[in-house]
Amino acid sequence: MPRLSVVLLLASGVRLAAAATAQVFAAPSKGPLMQTANYTSFSNSTLKDKVTCKGKAFNRIIQVWLENTNFATTASTPIFESLAEQGILLTNYNGVTHPSQPNYVAAIGGDFFGMHGDNMYHIPSNISTVVDLLEDKGVSWASYQENMPADGFYGVNYKAKNYLFPGSADYPYYVRKHNALMTYDAVSQDAKRVKRIRTFNDFANDVVNGTLPQWVFVTPNIVNDAHDTTIDFAASFLEYWLLPLLTDSRVNDGETLILLTFDETETYTIRNNVFAVLLGGAIPLNLRGTTDDTLYTHYSSLSTVQANWGLKSLGRQDTIANVSNVFSFVADKTGYKNVKVPADQVPQFNQIGVVPGALSSIHFVPFAAPDLKACGAGGGSVFTRPGLNTELTVALLPPPVNLLALNKTTPWQMSPRTTSGKSIIPCADATCV
Ligand SMILES: *[C@@H]1O[C@H](CO)[C@@H](O)[C@H](O)[C@H]1NC(C)=O
Ligand SMILES: *[C@@H]1O[C@H](CO)[C@@H](O)[C@H](O)[C@H]1NC(C)=O
Ligand SMILES: *[C@@H]1O[C@H](CO)[C@@H](O)[C@H](O)[C@H]1NC(C)=O
Numbered sequence: 001m002p003r004l005s006v007v008l009l010l011a012s013g014v015r016l017a018a019a020a021t022a023q024v025f026a027a028p029s030k031g032p033l034m035q036t037a038n039y040t041s042f043s044n045s046t047l048k049d050k051v052t053c054k055g056k057a058f059n060r061i062i063q064v065w066l067e068n069t070n071f072a073t074t075a076s077t078p079i080f081e082s083l084a085e086q087g088i089l090l091t092n093y094n095g096v097t098h099p100s101q102p103n104y105v106a107a108i109g110g111d112f113f114g115m116h117g118d119n120m121y122h123i124p125s126n127i128s129t130v131v132d133l134l135e136d137k138g139v140s141w142a143s144y145q146e147n148m149p150a151d152g153f154y155g156v157n158y159k160a161k162n163y164l165f166p167g168s169a170d171y172p173y174y175v176r177k178h179n180a181l182m183t184y185d186a187v188s189q190d191a192k193r194v195k196r197i198r199t200f201n202d203f204a205n206d207v208v209n210g211t212l213p214q215w216v217f218v219t220p221n222i223v224n225d226a227h228d229t230t231i232d233f234a235a236s237f238l239e240y241w242l243l244p245l246l247t248d249s250r251v252n253d254g255e256t257l258i259l260l261t262f263d264e265t266e267t268y269t270i271r272n273n274v275f276a277v278l279l280g281g282a283i284p285l286n287l288r289g290t291t292d293d294t295l296y297t298h299y300s301s302l303s304t305v306q307a308n309w310g311l312k313s314l315g316r317q318d319t320i321a322n323v324s325n326v327f328s329f330v331a332d333k334t335g336y337k338n339v340k341v342p343a344d345q346v347p348q349f350n351q352i353g354v355v356p357g358a359l360s361s362i363h364f365v366p367f368a369a370p371d372l373k374a375c376g377a378g379g380g381s382v383f384t385r386p387g388l389n390t391e392l393t394v395a396l397l398p399p400p401v402n403l404l405a406l407n408k409t410t411p412w413q414m415s416p417r418t419t420s421g422k423s424i425i426p427c428a429d430a431t432c433v
């Protein structure tokens with residue numbers, strides 16, 4: 001979605017003086033490990049996770065996603081330039097479509113199921129996600145969502161006290177469209193799992209207690225991630241939030257990998273090439289300050305964790321080799337062979353509404369089973385969840401139906417509601433195997 005214009009800011013009740021200084025970052029707290037009332041509710045719980053599953057290239061991965069910025073814009077912004085000098089700059093990392101939401105959905109479930117909008121959807125519980133793969137091996141996980149008001153909050157957004165312009169209208173700092181784990185019923189309808197969709201106050205609590213999990217997905221709020229603001233605003237946020245954590249061993253120990261990237265480009269007409277940098281103690285010393293031009297997409301974060309921990313796969317785009325290369329330094333340590341895609345054959349990854357799927361209103365087809373014969377980077381089999389009709393393969397799907405022309409919404413689109421669902425799937429306690 002386009003950034004808020006000044007006109008919209010005015011229309012939404014922000015004072016003129018405020019609009020004139022709309023792009024100035026202000027810290028929501030005294031520091032990334034200090035809880036704040038700006039985040040609505042304080043932490044009630046602490047995870048009890050320990051690093052139990054050793055990976056081949058890292059023991060923890062932390063993904064931090066920012067929003068809507070072209071590669072060139074980010075790459076010429078000082079903080080990002082200096083971060084690139086400390087890590088591996090991935091020059092050929094791509095979003096998979098537009099707008100925002102399907103990119104997040106893709107990185108969690110290995111597909112975006114034809115989704116081409118930011119509306120509120122849910123994905124049935126027979127569809128697997130990275131969480132199934134991690135729990136299957138006993139790898140701990142959590143997502144931290146800045147300004148989400150409570151753990152596992154189900155609503156489409158949350159308007160909190162405006163901390164940038166005190167006295168102005170409440171602001172929707174949290175948006176569900178950047179929190180894809182909540183979109184999957186396999187997570188959001190499971191009472192135990194949904195508690196792992198946590199607030200930033202929980203992040204502070206978990207880090208201070210030394211219980212940060214092994215797979216972590218971080219979504220900054222909609223001003224700090226550059227969505228409603230600028231790359232310079234996001235740069236100030238990183239200076240406040242990420243830089244101190246890089247030198248904190250409770251977050252970044254010698255075995256931690258950090259992927260800092262963006263969901264999609266701001267310009268929809270160019271290749272969906274976003275800035276991505278690998279940071280953290282797990283980066284071999286001789287590779288710090290280097291670049292890697294291997295073709296990667298959001299599916300690469302799935303194949304990379306599969307390779308690292310020897311996980312099963314989702315049997316979706318995460319097992320299509322030419323769009324799911326494993327980050328090279330991890331591929332080298334795990335013996336995975338990446339595919340070299342010639343530059344002139346790299347797609348734009350910018351098409352909208354052309355892919356058939358259960359979340360498409362233009363080319364609607366039901367959810368299909370994953371490809372059970374697929375082999376992922378972890379070498380394991382394809383994970384299947386209860387209720388999956390394994391016979392319903394892509395080849396057997398009926399022809400697509402244009403719901404838009406019929407003036408219908410997809411069966412998986414929903415009106416916003418603000419209560420969390422009940423547990424329908426018991427979650428087994430996995431151990432590291
Ligand atoms: C909320 O953030 C604003 C802006 O930085 C800051 O002035 C204020 O002190 C914060 N409030 C709390 C309770 O931390
Ligand atoms: C802590 O518990 C209270 C009461 O149940 C709830 O309102 C609040 O949102 C919880 N905090 C978090 C971070 O979930
Ligand atoms: C976690 O840390 C908080 C301080 O942030 C403390 O109040 C709490 O008791 C700790 N919890 C555990 C289980 O150690």
Ligand SMILES: *[C@@H]1O[C@H](CO)[C@@H](O)[C@H](O)[C@H]1NC(C)=O
Nearest residue numbers: 320321322323341345346347
């Ligand atoms: C990947 O391979 C498939 C099948 O050969 C092809 O259709 C697709 O265009 C390729 N994609 C890339 C990114 O090379």
Ligand SMILES: *[C@@H]1O[C@H](CO)[C@@H](O)[C@H](O)[C@H]1NC(C)=O
Nearest residue numbers: 124126367368369388389392
């Ligand atoms: C998945 O579950 C949904 C909801 O129950 C059902 O409509 C769909 O047919 C199932 N798909 C597969 C492939 O099992």
Ligand SMILES: *[C@@H]1O[C@H](CO)[C@@H](O)[C@H](O)[C@H]1NC(C)=O
Nearest residue numbers: 403404405406407408409410
């Ligand atoms: C589409 O459906 C909505 C709600 O059901 C209705 O208000 C609208 O008039 C319909 N539009 C067309 C073009 O039929």
